[in-house]
Amino acid sequence: MLKIGLTGGIGSGKSTVAALLAERGAVVVDADRLAREAVAPGTPGLTAIAEEFGPGVLTEDGALDRAALASVVFADPAARARLDAIVHPRVRARAAELAAAAPPGSVVVQDVPLLVETGQAGSFDLVLVVETEAETRVARLVDRGLSAADARARIASQATDEQRRAVADVVLRNDGAPEELAAQVQRFWSERVEPATR
Template sequence: MLRIGLTGGIGSGKSTVAGLLAARGARVVDADRIAREVLAPGTRGLAAVVEAFGADVLTRDRALDRPALAAVVFADPGARRRLDGIVHPLVRARAAELVAAAPPDAVVVQDVPLLVETGQAASYDLVLVVEADPATRLRRLAGRGLSEDDARARIAAQATDEQRRAVADVVLDNSGTVEQLEAQVDRFWAERVAPALG
């Protein structure tokens, strides 16, 4: 099994790269998707979040109100650490189950936005970092409905490009076109993935 850790800042295009790798046969384990799963209504994860932050982080139908929770944790580093302490262990446990279920010859890509921040780089055979210039990231985040202040706060709450590069085996630049990104993914697959598979 070849385990690839995929990371990059918010708005860099990790999801696009994950999709391109999946199209080439990789199994993608998405930490954000798992985080939604472990905080779904009725889970012990959601119960722990409500215990830590109160019922104001719930919608009327008792689901997690993500914007309300984000408003709390992105404004307060202590609150963000508390949330991370609840969510990260649950996400890691579920991700480990999904990886264990993959066949021994699989290419498993773990899409982990906070890979650097949580010190997980050494857990992977390869670390693949996706970057995009700040203006491109801000434009993409605005397209998702985030205000510029909110987008800048989220970017500032994550590792810097320099910190991600320090653990990267390969860096992809996603400031250009999808075709340019695809060419970089093809090169990564040919030069780093295919040889490792034998």
């Protein structure tokens, strides 16, 4: 099994790269999706968040109010650390289960937005980083409905490009056309993945 850690800042295009790798046969484990599952209604994760942050982070029907929770944790590093202590262990445990369930000889790509921040780079055979200029990322996030100020705050709360590059085996640039990114993914697959799985 070849274990690839895929990371990059919010709005960099990680999901696009994950989809391109899945098209080539990789088993993709999406940490963001697992994080949503970990705090779904009725889960111990959601119960722990409500106990830690109070009923104000829940909607009327008892689901997580993401906007309310974000307003608490993005401005307060200590609160964010408390949230991470609830969510991250659950996500890592589920990701490990899914990776272990992949067929022998699989290429398992774990899409981990906070790979650098959580110190997981050493857990992978290869670390693949998607990098995009900050203003391009801001524009993408504004297109998704965030304010420019919120987009910049989210970017600032994550690792820097330099910190990601320091753990990267391969860096993909995603400032150009979609075809350029696809070509880089194909090159990565043929030069790094295929030789490692023969």
